[in-house]
Amino acid sequence: MIGSITFNLGVQLINGADFSASVIFMAMSIGMCAAVQAWVNYRCIAYFSINIIASPSLRKVTLFVIFAFICSLIASVSGSFIVELPNIEYLDEHYWTNVAIWWLGDFLGVIIIAPIILACIKHGQNIAQSIAHNRALIFPLLLVFVALIIIQTSSNKSLERNSLNEISVRSQLIEKNLNHQVENYLNSLALLALKLSGNSDITQEEFRQFTLPLIEQNPGIRAFSWNPLVEQQHVREFQAQTDSQTDVRFKVRGVPLKADDPLVVVKWIEPFASNERAFGFNVFSNSARREAMIRAQNNNRPVATETIQLVQLETKEPGFLIFSPINPGPSLGTSTLTHSFTLSGFAVGVFVVGDIVTESLKSSSVDYMSVKILDSSANDDVIYQYTPTDTSPIDNAIEFSFIQQVATREWTVVLSVSEDVVSLFKANRSVKSLVYESVFGALSVLLIITLFGTHTNLLAQVRRRTRELEASRDTLKHYAFNDVLTGLPNRRMFIKLTNHALNVATRNGTMVSMLFLDLNRFKHVNDSLGHDFGDKLLVEVSTRLSQNLRRSDVMARFGGDEFTIMIENVTSTDQAVVLSQKLLEVLKEPIHIGGQSITISTSIGIATFPRDGHNVDAILRAADIAMYKAKESSLGYVCFANHSD
Known part of the structure; x- marks a missing residue:
């Protein structure tokens, strides 16, 4: 009980709380409930004959830690209920978060402070003698206690910043998903327009x-x-x-x-x-x-x-x-x-x-943000507002905003998060921090009291987990910039590389050509022979085309059956024409897949920087339009932007 009161009162005071009656009452509430906890804990310890300061075995120290962990739940649940009693209407998430925080606080107090006090008042010795005799136990435990206080103080300072960062990341995810949705809507409408x-x-x-x-x-x-x-x-x-x-x-x-x-x-x-x-x-x-x-x-x-x-x-x-x-x-x-x-x-x-x-909030797994949309194309009129039903008023909300293009209109999307949500994020992070501290404290107690530890095994586990995370990071990084099916750069990587090439070309006064390829009748092949066949066909086509490019050329799968090729250091548009004709010839050879032979052609649109545009979007748009002109002219045809060839 003494350890529990000391630890929780110390944490509150260090975190900036005033030494007031309410703070003392909170600590005493935990302490009073800890009396019941102490009795239950004592009965368990007595049953297994555990003497924590008499060089117990690893098994007995482990049992001591386990009993402390379980019994601390008694004080935390009861103490939290007493403190929250004036305002409690139902057992909501906030209540259980407080239970978790107090539970872990009691647990650390029991396993660290209680052994220190017991070691200082050993029967038959005065305090000075007890400290001198048990200094190898007391001082390491005190160091652990001080370290935990420092860690807790430091982590509290970063809780709000980390919480805001997490909310900011979520808002960026919403922006990304919303932009992706609108892009898909426009692409679907374009397909319908093409059909009609x-x-x-x-x-x-x-x-x-x-x-x-x-x-x-x-x-x-x-x-x-x-x-x-x-x-x-x-x-x-x-x-x-x-x-x-x-x-x-x-x-x-x-x-x-x-x-x-x-x-x-x-x-x-x-x-x-x-x-x-x-x-x-x-x-x-x-x-x-x-x-x-x-x-x-x-x-x-x-x-x-x-x-x-x-x-x-x-x-x-x-x-x-x-x-x-x-x-x-x-x-x-x-x-x-x-x-x-x-x-x-x-x-x-x-x-x-x-x-x-x-749909955007759902795909982003966010249910706590309020959304307001203003139409920037109409004097910032508010066209939509949404507030989660279970959130408090957002008078002092934290806001994140971004611009969303919807065809020809421009929306300003404002995402708001109430202070209650931020507090909940902070509380959840506080629980996580205490979990880490509890694990650290328990492991430290086991190591100090028994003089044995699992240091080597823990380091091996950390290294293995780090390697797994690094491998996962590398895999995710690869998927972020490369097409999963063909292994070619995806749209994002292609645009990034093309931007760099355009900057170099601007400085050097050279040209960059872009080829936009669309496989002819690929949808018919996909529908008649199946998507698996279509996927294998895309892989084979990408392989053939890639093998006929220079090392400096960049080929990407732009989406579906569309490919783009960027050619740097172009001195004449004839280079793009020669390459296009070469690619058309390559595809004339039959492709054999699963015992079937098929020949597929492509239509190619060519655009050149700076003649057909001064940025990536303009060059892509010009090449895309040229490709459609080529497709309308004849299957397996090449067309320049703004004029035919």
């Missing part, structure tokens, strides 16, 4: 079979829709034709805002059951949607609306649409859109802000 291009007469079943897998693969997408453009004079004909193609009654709704406005009607939408209310709606009848569609066509790129109330939602939730223009098709009037290209309609992604945030 030149296929505006797609049936409802074909649309369903294409979109539902995309939605399942990307949680957070509320719906995809195909919204063809319909001139006013053709509405009845369009309505009758569509009605005959579906089992559900189809009716066009939504009056045009202007007399000469066309209609952009939701013809197909999936999943249908939860979005039926939008079926047949003229999205061009809403000013926000209308403005976004006009900008989408004028810029020939996906455009997001401001937050709106979605037609298909019965509840009031902030949502938005992303319109991707589909060509070719009939041109809209000059009063609404430009004549820069023809338009058949829009591939539309339907999103609810709450769905996206929920």
Whole structure:
């Protein structure tokens, strides 16, 4: 009991607590409860005839430590309940955290302070004689006690900093996951737009079979829709034709805002059951949607609306649409859109802000952060707010913010953490710190009292664990920058290396060429022969291509069946052409996989720095566009950015 009071009172005073009645009461509460603990502990020690200061065996010292550990739970549970009694309503996480802290504090007090006191008041000797006789036991234990106090004091100073660092890391993970989600959404919408291009007469079943897998693969997408453009004079004909193609009654709704406005009607939408209310709606009848569609066509790129109330939602939730223009098709009037290209309609992604945030928090394993989103493209209007139901008010919250691009709009995402959450993090870290201290104290007691230890074994375990962690770190580092399937650099590594190459080229006045390759009809191969065959094909293709590159060239798997190649120190664009032709020739040789032979070709887009762009994104975009031009021209064709070859 004395050891428990001394240890806990000392820790509180060293941590900055005032020597007040409440502090004394807390220490005494633990001490009073420790009386029961001491009696139980005494009965156990007496039963096994353990004398802790009479050179006991390792077995008896171990039993002493075990009994102290178990019996200390009595004092910690009872003492915590007494101290928390005025405020306790139920046994929540905070209560059990306090129990753990007090439990470990009592445990350290019993195994360190109690032997010191017993050694100082040995029967038949005065205190001076007892100290002199047992100094080999007392002083090492005192050193352990002082060391634990110093460690505890030092760790407390870093608790808040480490807690904030952990929360910061979590916020960065949310940012990364949210950015990855949005990128996947835009990629899925791009796939849908590519599917609809030149296929505006797609049936409802074909649309369903294409979109539902995309939605399942990307949680957070509320719906995809195909919204063809319909001139006013053709509405009845369009309505009758569509009605005959579906089992559900189809009716066009939504009056045009202007007399000469066309209609952009939701013809197909999936999943249908939860979005039926939008079926047949003229999205061009809403000013926000209308403005976004006009900008989408004028810029020939996906455009997001401001937050709106979605037609298909019965509840009031902030949502938005992303319109991707589909060509070719009939041109809209000059009063609404430009004549820069023809338009058949829009591939539309339907999103609810709450769905996206929920999915991001879920994938980041975070349930304690409040989220506020401001639309930087609309005077920082607050478009979404979320606060966990079990958190306290966040008046003095700690905030982390980042910018998130959503198509053409820019969101400012503010993540907030209440002081209670930070305190809980600190308490949890305090428990962890005490666990380490308890292990250290128990091991020290065993070593000091018995003069035996397991120092060599512990060092071996630490070294082995360090090697495992280093191996795991190296493996994770490899996976972070390399494609798991092919072993090639991934998108992240490729962009990093290309940035470096562009900086060198800028200083030296040289050129850098980039080849963007897309395997032709790979999806057909994947679907017909299976994903395992497709994976092996990708590995074989990457091997063949890599073997025909210079050591200085960098090849990466950019995603799916897309590869990129970066060529440094280019003196003429002819070098890129020669390499491209060489790669095309290499792929003409049949590839043998599992007893099957297949020949696959690729389309190649070429962009050159600084002619086609002054940064990685611009060069990649130019090469990507050139690749699609090559694919449209002929399979197995090469095309330069901004002009054909």
